Amino acid sequence: LYPKLDELRYAGVMAPLKIPSHMPMINPKKIQSGDIRDGVIFFLKGKKFVDVGIDFAVPYFGKLQSGNRVTIQFKKGYPDFEIKEITKENIPKYWGYKVKERKNLSEFLSSWDGNIILTSRKGKSITETSLENFFDQKQLLVVFGSPQRGLYDLLGPNIKNIQNSKTLNFFPQQATETVRLEEALLGTLSILNIMRLGYI
Incomplete structure (x- = not known):
C-alpha cells in the first residue's frame, strides 16, 4: 500500500476506472461464492481480518500481516464467509498491471x-x-x-x-x-x- 504522499494529494479526484478489480462498496448479503475482491488485512481484538469493501470484517487465516494487500475469492457467501487467497494468474479477468524495473x-x-x-x-x-x-x-x-x-x-x-x-x-x-x-x-x-x- 502507498503511504500518504504529497504527490498523491489529488488521487481520488477522478472516478475509478471501474475495471473488475475496482469493486464498489456493497451490502455483504450480496456477496456470492466465487466473487473475487482485493482487500487489506487488519487486526481486531487480536485476530486477523480482511477489509474487502463490504462493511463486514471477514476472518483471515493466512500468513500475511496487518497492512498488506491481498486478493481473495469467496468460497462461501453471507453470513458464514469463507475465503481463500488467489493470485492474478488465477483470475480470468483483467486485474491490473505489475510494475517491474529493468536496468538495461x-x-x-x-x-x-x-x-x-x-x-x-x-x-x-x-x-x-x-x-x-x-x-x-x-x-x-x-x-x-x-x-x-x-x-x-x-x-x-x-x-x-x-x-x-x-x-x-x-x-x-x-x-x-x-x-x-x-x-x-x-x-x-x-x-x-x-x-x-x-x-x-
Whole structure:
C-alpha cells in the first residue's frame, strides 16, 4: 500500500476506472461464492481480518500481516464467509498491471520470449497488414521511448538487430516532434486492441 504522499494529494479526484478489480462498496448479503475482491488485512481484538469493501470484517487465516494487500475469492457467501487467497494468474479477468524495473533495455529485449513492437516516429506507418500473425504468440511486448529520449536514441544501432521485432509509427503525419507518452500509450494500445480483435 502507498503511504500518504504529497504527490498523491489529488488521487481520488477522478472516478475509478471501474475495471473488475475496482469493486464498489456493497451490502455483504450480496456477496456470492466465487466473487473475487482485493482487500487489506487488519487486526481486531487480536485476530486477523480482511477489509474487502463490504462493511463486514471477514476472518483471515493466512500468513500475511496487518497492512498488506491481498486478493481473495469467496468460497462461501453471507453470513458464514469463507475465503481463500488467489493470485492474478488465477483470475480470468483483467486485474491490473505489475510494475517491474529493468536496468538495461537492450538486454531485456534480447531475453524477451515473444514478439516485440517498437514504437517510433521513424518507424513504418501502421497499416491493416502491419501485424499479420503478430498476435499469435502468447506474449507481445510494446516498447515506448521516454519523454526525453526516443527508442532510436535509447537503443542506437542495435534497434535493427532486435529479434522478432517491428518498428512502427502509430501516429503518421504527426505535427509535433514527439507525442506525449501518456497519449502514445492510450492511442497505441487502442489501435492494437482493435487489430487484435479483428475489427480492421
